[in-house]
Amino acid sequence: EVQLVESGGGLVQPGGSLRLSCAASGFTFSNYWMSWVRQAPGKGLEWVANIKEDGSEKYYVDSVKGRFTISRDNAKNSLYLQMNGLRAGDTAVYYCARGRWLQYFYYFDYWGQGTLVTVSS
Amino acid sequence: EIVLTQSPGTLSLSPGERATLSCRASQSVSSSYLAWYQQKPGQAPRLLIYGASSRATGIPDRFSGSGSGTDFTLTISRLEPEDFAVYYCQQYGSSVLFGGGTKVEIK
Numbered sequence: 001e002v003q004l005v006e007s008g009g010g011l012v013q014p015g016g017s018l019r020l021s022c023a024a025s026g027f028t029f030s031n032y033w034m035s036w037v038r039q040a041p042g043k044g045l046e047w048v049a050n051i052k053e054d055g056s057e058k059y060y061v062d063s064v065k066g067r068f069t070i071s072r073d074n075a076k077n078s079l080y081l082q083m084n085g086l087r088a089g090d091t092a093v094y095y096c097a098r099g100r101w102l103q104y105f106y107y108f109d110y111w112g113q114g115t116l117v118t119v120s121s
Numbered sequence: 122e123i124v125l126t127q128s129p130g131t132l133s134l135s136p137g138e139r140a141t142l143s144c145r146a147s148q149s150v151s152s153s154y155l156a157w158y159q160q161k162p163g164q165a166p167r168l169l170i171y172g173a174s175s176r177a178t179g180i181p182d183r184f185s186g187s188g189s190g191t192d193f194t195l196t197i198s199r200l201e202p203e204d205f206a207v208y209y210c211q212q213y214g215s216s217v218l219f220g221g222g223t224k225v226e227i228k
Contacts (some may be wrong), residue, residue, distance in 0.1 A: 029132065035217070037166075044219055044220070044221050044222045045158075045211075045219040047217035047218070061216065095165055095166070101170070101174050102154075102171060104151070104154070104213070105155075106213040107156040107175065107213065111166055111167070112165060113165050
């Protein structure tokens with residue numbers, strides 16, 4: 001059974017940093033692209049970042065470029081999101097999701113339960 | 122940049138009724154490049170449809186997807202009590218993009 005379990009969320013002041021983790025199990029982690037998707041309270045879904053199987057390619061939504069870094073450790077079956085320079089607008093539930101490719105179409109077939117990040121003074 | 126517009130914002134229906142949800146892209150997308158997700162309160166999204174019309178593993182056949190170009194539809198043939206939720210469409214072009222969602226609520 002595919003499982004994705006996020007951790008590391010919490011309350012942080014504006015300008016602060018946080019590192020999210022996602023522990024994956026039930027599949028060969030190193031064979032899949034992985035992603036972070038967030039959802040602000042009461043709002044819709046917003047894609048944050050993608051990372052290739054071997055970590056050689058990374059992509060970000062414009063609003064987090066230069067502040068967030070996605071990474072992975074295939075030996076530990078873990079995905080990470082280092083978030084620096086946090087802003088109130090980054091407040092959201094952050095989901096870890098497994099990515100799939102259909103030709104040139106990227107989508108998400110499994111999601112974790114999410115971890116809440118609150119940026120507030 | 123492509124914008125995905127979902128309509129209606131809210132759909133009020135009774136169990137057993139048919140639900141038709143729309144997702145419109147501001148520019149034409151490949152006929153296969155669309156997915157649909159279901160999200161219930163307090164839960165993570167769940168993949169329903171990918172490639173515009175392929176059901177994900179374990180998804181009941183009352184859920185179906187169709188469309189191409191700029192207009193896509195998710196149809197729930199007969200609403201079950203567990204189907205009342207928010208539904209999102211998702212497209213991939215230069216990046217991942219989600220629609221704003223349609224809430225299907227009990228009438």
